[in-house]
Amino acid sequence: MIRSRTDWREACTAAGGGTSEELEKRFAEWVGRKYAIATAGGGPSLHIACLAAGVGLGHEVITTPYSWGQTVSCILQAGGIPVFADIHPETLTIDPANIEALISARTKAIVVCNIYGIPAELDAICAIAKKHGLRVIEDCAQAQGSLYKGRQVGSFGDFGCFSIGSGKNLAAGDGGVLVCEDRRLYELALLAGMHPGRNGREVESPDLKEWVDSLIFTYRINAFTAALALEQMNRVDETNGWRRKNIARLREGLRGVPGIRPLDLPERDPAWHICMWTFVGEDLPGVTRGQYVKALQAEGVPIGTGYVGTPINLRRTFQKKEWWLGNGYPWAATERGKAMVYAEGDCPVAERRCRELDMNLGGGGWWQDLSEMVDQIVEAFRKVTAEPGRLGTIEA
Numbered sequence: 247m248i249r250s251r252t253d254w255r256e257a258c259t260a261a262g263g264g265t266s267e268e269l270e271k272r273f274a275e276w277v278g279r280k281y282a283i284a285t286a287g288g289g290p291s292l293h294i295a296c297l298a299a300g301v302g303l304g305h306e307v308i309t310t311p312y313s314w315g316q317t318v319s320c321i322l323q324a325g326g327i328p329v330f331a332d333i334h335p336e337t338l339t340i341d342p343a344n345i346e347a348l349i350s351a352r353t354k355a356i357v358v359c360n361i362y363g364i365p366a367e368l369d370a371i372c373a374i375a376k377k378h379g380l381r382v383i384e385d386c387a388q389a390q391g392s393l394y395k396g397r398q399v400g401s402f403g404d405f406g407c408f409s410i411g412s413g414k415n416l417a418a419g420d421g422g423v424l425v426c427e428d429r430r431l432y433e434l435a436l437l438a439g440m441h442p443g444r445n446g447r448e449v450e451s452p453d454l455k456e457w458v459d460s461l462i463f464t465y466r467i468n469a470f471t472a473a474l475a476l477e478q479m480n481r482v483d484e485t486n487g488w489r490r491k492n493i494a495r496l497r498e499g500l501r502g503v504p505g506i507r508p509l510d511l512p513e514r515d516p517a518w519h520i521c522m523w524t525f526v527g528e529d530l531p532g533v534t535r536g537q538y539v540k541a542l543q544a545e546g547v548p549i550g551t552g553y554v555g556t557p558i559n560l561r562r563t564f565q566k567k568e569w570w571l572g573n574g575y576p577w578a579a580t581e582r583g584k585a586m587v588y589a590e591g592d593c594p595v596a597e598r599r600c601r602e603l604d605m606n607l608g609g610g611g612w613w614q615d616l617s618e619m620v621d622q623i624v625e626a627f628r629k630v631t632a633e634p635g636r637l638g639t640i641e642a
């Protein structure tokens with residue numbers, strides 16, 4: 247923290263140290279990892295993780311089609327070619343059963359996203375990666391404080407990449423944190439995104455020292471965000487507790503209500519950045535998800551038809567294989583990349599979730615005592631579903 251005017255140097259984090267180092271130590275300890283690098287965002291953390299994992303032009307990286315774009319754009323930024331593995335219908339994260347068939351001699355890493363705060367099947371994914379010599383990068387931008395088998399996400403893969411941007415469970419304006427356990431990977435990540443003033447001090451490996459330079463991505467955090475994040479760390483467990491409590495009450499209240507069911511998430515304790523539900527069309531024949539959601543919205547329920555929208559593999563960038571002003575890279579760099587096709591039907595589970603099943607309700611700012619609101623929402627569901635005939639006539 248900035249304590250007095252003489253502490254002005256702490257507001258300069260170019261060479262690390264001070265407030266940013268304090269945040270790194272505290273964050274690493276919280277997640278359960280040895281090293282942390284405070285960065286300018288979740289996206290920058292993911293980018294330097296890809297670079298440190300050795301992803302380069304023409305390398306392939308297995309990832310999810312069901313996420314925020316930056317889970318995937320970090321691969322493109324490193325010159326890698328994303329290869330999409332379909333998701334599990336309940337965890338909404340990469341289904342490990344779909345990974346091995348996609349591994350080739352060019353595969354370098356798996357970028358998995360703990361989407362909405364739901365932990366992926368991290369044990370199985372890390373075991374596959376170990377067997378094939380691949381790095382695992384966990385996108386934890388939406389999962390600060392989520393637990394898989396009692397352990398914090400971000401502590402399973404080679405890298406855990408967090409956003410602390412506005413709206414996140416731990417929000418400090420714009421910023422991020424990368425955590426890792428391996429010293430060499432830490433040094434490689436430093437070299438990709440941190441100031442030579444810091445790297446000169448911290449990069450110890452003799453073969454890496456010569457790469458200390460200012461030819462970097464400028465991805466360091468700023469001291470003001472670091473100070474804010476340190477303050478937020480004092481309350482993140484408590485605010486995550488509110489989210490958990492309110493979502494648990496909502497799950498309980500909506501039990502048996504036709505048209506909606508919660509996800510089945512054994513061995514996981516998500517901190518719920520966003521809470522996703524499943525539309526159960528069979529409960530309400532002749533009623534679409536759109537009609538159901540519109541009727542609930544009319545009652546003031548803050549519900550939507552999902553978050554991802556179009557699976558990433560079906561978006562323009564992948565259909566045309568033109569990224570960033572359309573120069574054709576990284577696909578154009580290799581024959582294999584040129585031959586690659588991203589087709590509809592490649593990831594049927596993700597496609598169906600987006601098209602028919604996803605409904606988002608809860609998460610976000612749900613860290614206050616919303617007891618009253620939970621009761622009102624449940625009441626609105628009961629009112630709307632009491633007349634299923636009317637639902638089917640709504641123009642959605």
Ligand SMILES: Cc1ncc(COP(=O)(O)O)c(C=O)c1O
Nearest residue numbers: 287288289314316317387409411
């Ligand atoms: C899943 C996911 N990954 C990455 C990011 C990027 O984080 P940032 O905005 O801090 O760069 C976000 C941000 O919302 C995200 O939701």
